[in-house]
Amino acid sequence: MNDVELRFERPAGPGRAATLLAVIGALGFGLGAIFTPDVAGLQLLLVGFLGVGFGLAGALFVALQYVTGAGWSVGLRRVPEAMIALLPVGGVMVLLALVAFPSIYPWTDPEVHLHGDLKHAWLQRPFFLARAVVYLLIWTASAYALVRTSRRQDADGAISHTFANRRWSALFLVLFGGTFWLASYDWLMSREPNWVSTMYGLYNFGGLFTSGLAVYLLLVLWLRQLGPFRAVATDKHLHDLGKLLFAMCIFWLYLWYCQYMLVWFVNNPEETVHYIRRQEGIWASLFSINVALNGVIPFLVLLPKAMKQNTKVLVNVCVVVLVGRCLDLYLMTFPEDNRVPALAVMAAMTLGALGLYFLVVCRALGKASLLPRHDPFLMESLPHEHGNHGLSSISTNSSEGT
Amino acid sequence: MNQSLLVGTFANEHDLLHATKAARQRGFPIVDAYTPYPVHGLDEAMGLKPSRLGAVCLLCGLFGVVTAMAFQYWTMAIDWPINVGGRPFNSWPAFVPVAFEVLVLFAGFGVVFAFFGVSRLFPGKTAEVIGPRVSNDQFVLVIEAKDNAADGDSVFDLFREHHALATEECVPSEASSGAAPSFSLRKWNIALIVLFALIGVMNWIMGSDTQQHNVEFLPEMVHAVPYESFAKQDDLPRKMAMQPPPEGTIARGQLPLHYQANPKDAEKAGKELVSPLKASDETARKRGAVVYANYCLMCHGGAGEGDGPVSKRGVPAPPSLHAEKALKIKDGQIFHIITYGQANMAAYAAQVPRGDRWAVILHVRELQKAKGAGK
Numbered sequence: 048m049n050d051v052e053l054r055f056e057r058p059a060g061p062g063r064a065a066t067l068l069a070v071i072g073a074l075g076f077g078l079g080a081i082f083t084p085d086v087a088g089l090q091l092l093l094v095g096f097l098g099v100g101f102g103l104a105g106a107l108f109v110a111l112q113y114v115t116g117a118g119w120s121v122g123l124r125r126v127p128e129a130m131i132a133l134l135p136v137g138g139v140m141v142l143l144a145l146v147a148f149p150s151i152y153p154w155t156d157p158e159v160h161l162h163g164d165l166k167h168a169w170l171q172r173p174f175f176l177a178r179a180v181v182y183l184l185i186w187t188a189s190a191y192a193l194v195r196t197s198r199r200q201d202a203d204g205a206i207s208h209t210f211a212n213r214r215w216s217a218l219f220l221v222l223f224g225g226t227f228w229l230a231s232y233d234w235l236m237s238r239e240p241n242w243v244s245t246m247y248g249l250y251n252f253g254g255l256f257t258s259g260l261a262v263y264l265l266l267v268l269w270l271r272q273l274g275p276f277r278a279v280a281t282d283k284h285l286h287d288l289g290k291l292l293f294a295m296c297i298f299w300l301y302l303w304y305c306q307y308m309l310v311w312f313v314n315n316p317e318e319t320v321h322y323i324r325r326q327e328g329i330w331a332s333l334f335s336i337n338v339a340l341n342g343v344i345p346f347l348v349l350l351p352k353a354m355k356q357n358t359k360v361l362v363n364v365c366v367v368v369l370v371g372r373c374l375d376l377y378l379m380t381f382p383e384d385n386r387v388p389a390l391a392v393m394a395a396m397t398l399g400a401l402g403l404y405f406l407v408v409c410r411a412l413g414k415a416s417l418l419p420r421h422d423p424f425l426m427e428s429l430p431h432e433h434g435n436h437g438l439s440s441i442s443t444n445s446s447e448g449t
Numbered sequence: 450m451n452q453s454l455l456v457g458t459f460a461n462e463h464d465l466l467h468a469t470k471a472a473r474q475r476g477f478p479i480v481d482a483y484t485p486y487p488v489h490g491l492d493e494a495m496g497l498k499p500s501r502l503g504a505v506c507l508l509c510g511l512f513g514v515v516t517a518m519a520f521q522y523w524t525m526a527i528d529w530p531i532n533v534g535g536r537p538f539n540s541w542p543a544f545v546p547v548a549f550e551v552l553v554l555f556a557g558f559g560v561v562f563a564f565f566g567v568s569r570l571f572p573g574k575t576a577e578v579i580g581p582r583v584s585n586d587q588f589v590l591v592i593e594a595k596d597n598a599a600d601g602d603s604v605f606d607l608f609r610e611h612h613a614l615a616t617e618e619c620v621p622s623e624a625s626s627g628a629a630p631s632f633s634l635r636k637w638n639i640a641l642i643v644l645f646a647l648i649g650v651m652n653w654i655m656g657s658d659t660q661q662h663n664v665e666f667l668p669e670m671v672h673a674v675p676y677e678s679f680a681k682q683d684d685l686p687r688k689m690a691m692q693p694p695p696e697g698t699i700a701r702g703q704l705p706l707h708y709q710a711n712p713k714d715a716e717k718a719g720k721e722l723v724s725p726l727k728a729s730d731e732t733a734r735k736r737g738a739v740v741y742a743n744y745c746l747m748c749h750g751g752a753g754e755g756d757g758p759v760s761k762r763g764v765p766a767p768p769s770l771h772a773e774k775a776l777k778i779k780d781g782q783i784f785h786i787i788t789y790g791q792a793n794m795a796a797y798a799a800q801v802p803r804g805d806r807w808a809v810i811l812h813v814r815e816l817q818k819a820k821g822a823g824k
Binding site (some may be wrong): 226231307311312314350351352 | 503507534536542543545546644
């Protein structure tokens with residue numbers, strides 16, 4: 048019974064489409080780097096940050112499950128584990144943007160005046176780059192420790208791996224909590240070096256986890272439709288994941304509002320400039336659409352229970368949330384230059400990055416069995432009929448599928 | 450309704466679940482199931498319709514939001530508009546937190562009261578429990594006896610098939626009369642009513658006239674021990690609590706200068722007054738530069754040449770601070786000039802505090818030194 052193994056093989060069609068997208072994205076970046084290097088560099092940073100966010104959300108989900116001793120999600124765990132593979136890929140893109148396009152940040156210009164000595168010391172280029180490398184190394188190392196230990200358990204079935212991963216998870220959560228807000232300050236907020244919001248890191252975390260959950264749900268739904276997860280991901284799993292997505296959308300909306308209201312209430316010219324810039328001209332409509340995509344629409348759609356179990360609705364909501372995350376990142380950084388952005392370059396790069404990320408996640412999914420088959424909590428996660436465990440039904444189903 | 454009820458008692462939730470499913474398959478009318486804790490899937494097995502409490506919750510929440518927003522709009526924009534930091538009277542971002550809290554309050558209370566209403570629960574109600582152990586470790590399924598399919602024997606057979614611990618038949622009227630009335634709850638209710646009555650009586654004694662003291666239960670805080678600043682006080686001079694300060698009182702940091710605004714006293718000040726600041730005082734020098742930029746620069750110019758921006762707009766230009774006379778002048782005399790003014794220059798005593806005057810003199814000296822070094 049314990050020899051059940053679900054293997055993942057990437058179907059040819061989506062693989063080809065993703066490769067094509069990745070090539071288009073690379074071309075778009077190449078052309079953009081020649082003709083509008085500022086836009087291409089900033090967009091590279093954003094898509095890299097998007098990928099890093101997916102990877103972090105995957106690691107965060109896995110770590111939370113280990114730390115809380117949750118069993119319901121163990122059967123699906125290989126999906127967030129595969130998302131962790133996006134950490135180094137997105138990280139390399141972020142680093143490339145930081146190193147090759149210093150003009151992204153106004154503070155690299157010595158003429159720009161920074162308020163305060165600490166800010167001046169903090170935003171020094173060598174220190175800035177060193178910090179970026181340290182953040183990415185910390186995240187990647189601690190997240191990969193989780194994946195490696197989990198896969199080792201597949202081989203030898205020792206329960207000690209579960210306890211080891213609990214410790215790794217606690218470590219990851221602490222390291223993540225201590226560094227992510229700094230990274231979002233460094234990479235995004237310092238686009239506007241004299242604007243400060245202490246909510247910024249938390250706000251970014253809300254967007255990160257919401258979009259990460261959307262990717263997770265999309266992958267689970269895809270694997271369910273494809274075959275291997277048909278008997279693993281039940282409607283109850285979808286309901287739980289849908290509830291999480293719903294909760295995180297509210298969380299995002301809450302943080303968005305907190306940041307907005309604090310700035311609005313204090314009415315300090317140094318702070319309001321950020322929002323005033325985003326409420327003028329073309330930005331004003333994007334500003335409202337952002338709130339609708341990330342918060343209001345998912346909240347209203349996912350409110351009834353039936354919607355959280357409806358596959359089609361879930362897919363649509365996840366896509367809306369992902370578009371919202373891209374728009375959110377765009378709105379956080381782009382309005383600072385009053386230039387016409389090269390939309391074609393940005394669209395090509397975003398789609399290209401998503402194609403690349405799809406290929407990376409598929410490769411990671413193929414590296415191990417889709418079920419962590421020796422995890423002590425696996426039985427709790429699988430659908431079962433009162434004591435009659437469902438592994439046998441899964442193995443027959445998967446043999447039908449292949 | 451004297452229909453008899455068929456009661457099956459089970460030891461665990463699996464037996465109960467299977468028995469419930471089987472009873473529904475065979476078309477037995479299920480009255481209810483009693484369990485010590487919520488059992489997953491029991492609602493499906495019993496064929497219960499999805500709960501409508503969610504819709505009630507949503508409606509109550511929406512009602513709360515609309516009420517709170519409307520009330521705040523009415524108070525802040527219509528009934529009593531207050532200017533808060535120059536913001537518009539109808540400032541919705543400030544209304545949102547209150548609206549959110551009222552949403553939670555209304556939705557929470559609404560759904561609880563709706564649940565009580567639907568299940569006909571109220572404080573002091575006699576408990577209708579099929580057996581005391583269903584709140585501890587037993588699981589009970591109740592089926593209504595019918596003459597056709599669901600007669601006693603076939604239902605009891607079904608119970609036994611699913612390992613029932615006990616099966617019995619009972620008539621509802623007997624069951625409810627046999628239950629012990631819950632005295633303790635009634636006692637609590639009486640206590641609550643007495644408490645509310647007491648609060649009401651105390652409110653009545655205290656009265657609604659806020660202008661005068663009625664019966665005072667805790668009088669310590671009502672009468673202030675010190676005098677009220679602006680109150681009448683017959684035993685004090687001028688019959689007022691607040692007294693003028695004694696003659697000759699000087700406010701802190703406001704020592705008077707015994708000089709007149711004329712050139713003679715300016716020279717006298719030059720001989721008598723010495724700057725309390727040292728030329729090496731870095732913070733004072735920086736402060737002096739700031740004060741100079743704010744108050745002096747527009748006439749005297751950035752370097753003290755007397756070429757400030759206003760002199761180009763028709764205001765008579767002051768003499769240069771680098772002229773022979775200005776170089777020789779003493780610190781104390783400059784202090785006098787800043788304080789009382791001289792010729793076209795107005796008095797700056799009101800704008801520039803004393804410390805700042807000495808600081809700006811340091812800056813002027815520095816300007817003169819820089820110019821001298823340049824020559």
